[in-house]
Amino acid sequence: MKTRAAVAFEAKKPLEIVELDLEGPKQGEVLVEIMATGICHTDAYTLDGLDSEGLFPSVLGHEGAGIVREVGAGVTYVKPGDHVIPLYTPECRQCKSCLSGKTNLCTAIRATQGKGLMPDGTSRLSYKGQPIFHYMGCSTFSNFTVLPEIAVAKIRTDAPFKTACYCGCGVTTGVGAVVNTAKVEPGANVVVFGLGGIGLNVIQGARLVGADKIIGVDLNNDKKEWGEKFGMTHFVNPKEIDGDIVAHLVELTGGGADYTFDCTGNTMVMRQALEACHRGWGVSVVIGVAEAGKEISTRPFQLVTGRVWKGSAFGGARGRTDTPKIVDWYMDGKIQIDPMITHTLTLEEINKGFDLMHEGKSIRSVVVY
Ligand code: NAD
Ligand code: AHE
Ligand code: ZN
Numbered sequence: 001m002k003t004r005a006a007v008a009f010e011a012k013k014p015l016e017i018v019e020l021d022l023e024g025p026k027q028g029e030v031l032v033e034i035m036a037t038g039i040c041h042t043d044a045y046t047l048d049g050l051d052s053e054g055l056f057p058s059v060l061g062h063e064g065a066g067i068v069r070e071v072g073a074g075v076t077y078v079k080p081g082d083h084v085i086p087l088y089t090p091e092c093r094q095c096k097s098c099l100s101g102k103t104n105l106c107t108a109i110r111a112t113q114g115k116g117l118m119p120d121g122t123s124r125l126s127y128k129g130q131p132i133f134h135y136m137g138c139s140t141f142s143n144f145t146v147l148p149e150i151a152v153a154k155i156r157t158d159a160p161f162k163t164a165c166y167c168g169c170g171v172t173t174g175v176g177a178v179v180n181t182a183k184v185e186p187g188a189n190v191v192v193f194g195l196g197g198i199g200l201n202v203i204q205g206a207r208l209v210g211a212d213k214i215i216g217v218d219l220n221n222d223k224k225e226w227g228e229k230f231g232m233t234h235f236v237n238p239k240e241i242d243g244d245i246v247a248h249l250v251e252l253t254g255g256g257a258d259y260t261f262d263c264t265g266n267t268m269v270m271r272q273a274l275e276a277c278h279r280g281w282g283v284s285v286v287i288g289v290a291e292a293g294k295e296i297s298t299r300p301f302q303l304v305t306g307r308v309w310k311g312s313a314f315g316g317a318r319g320r321t322d323t324p325k326i327v328d329w330y331m332d333g334k335i336q337i338d339p340m341i342t343h344t345l346t347l348e349e350i351n352k353g354f355d356l357m358h359e360g361k362s363i364r365s366v367v368v369y
Helices: 041-047 096-100 110-114 161-168 170-182 199-208 223-229 245-252 267-275 300-304 319-331 347-358
Strands: 002-007 016-022 029-038 064-071 083-086 125-127 130-132 144-148 152-155 190-193 214-217 234-236 259-262 283-286 308-311 341-345 364-368
Touching (some): 002 125, 016 144, 016 347, 029 083, 029 161, 041 347, 064 144, 064 161, 083 161, 152 319, 161 170, 161 319, 161 364, 170 283, 190 199, 190 267, 199 214, 199 223, 214 223, 214 245, 223 234, 234 245, 245 267, 267 283, 341 347
Parallel strands (some): 190 214, 214 234, 283 308, 341 364
Antiparallel strands (some): 002 016, 029 064, 029 144, 029 364, 083 152, 125 130
């Protein structure tokens, strides 16, 4: 079949809207009509050539929601008509990682996913006879996409696609990092670095679990009002304080934060986030994705004296099990999504979404097909 898609033909070039050929679902795969997709900073990072796994030409996009239109042989989990969210963190429930109960990082198809291919080692997408790579196993910047059955989460049918798609990455990543990875407890002091599409969800996650101080740090003063909408109690712009940001935050939290979250992808900020933690028990969670070649460092003494450095991918959420629950939390009013969708675009306008993100003018742009 044919599908309209925004293709990343080369790094650092705008996406081009073209008609692609899409092969139907093979054994264990499903064809999904993507109804809406968010644009996450990770898409921009890959398009900008900063991802060590970045492949071109490819169809980016990993924050979608849609409807199953066809299933391949052997598929039992979903049927045509089901509403689903594509999962860049699938959940096979059979691999060593899934069975461990210790991680959400299913390893069943990670190797081929990282090579831009389906589990059988081929692509379903092509343009003028040449294969186009899949991206993060999702490729939601295509109106139709093929996914392994283990890489879709079945969600309730009354959730609007335009907002539910955000649960495919940003909402689940931010809220999940608080609830699943850090396990923030009521009364804790929390510092969130970077108040974008992820950081604001960390903030609302911290509010949800009853954190005390929720301190937001951003270089963009416009983010103060945004943070406050979702539960932030204090805002700090590192450019506008006297002296060192770490010392400032340690003072503000009465000795250091119980939990800090990096939502910037900047390795210097990751260090500040660790060092702003309380001696003896503070936990810093790295969510931001750093560009290829970057490394983090700190004095080992920071760890010797009890600070803990952790990472979180997709908020520690088990794809098929937890994503539908996040959608339920939204539909039940426990978390908010609607105000964070600042821009609704057509596929033809998708490059504008990237511009708005780089200009700091959007929280989430969503393409509605
Ligand atoms: P975004 O562009 O919407 O937000 C980034 C925010 O960080 C902006 O408000 C910006 O002003 C702020 N910022 C940038 N540099 C800063 C600095 N030095 N100090 C303080 N604030 C700074 O991006 P997003 O969509 O929220 O994504 C944030 C990061 O999370 C990206 O690196 C993205 O790739 C990553 N991410 C990770 C996961 C995961 O599973 N680990 C999932 C989604 C996104
Ligand atoms: N491909 C990059 C790493 C990118 C990365 O860390 N991705 C996150 C999700 S970001 C979503 O917006 C993730 O889930 N990572 C776990 C995984 O298995 O990819 C690189 O450095 O090569
Ligand atoms: Zn993302």
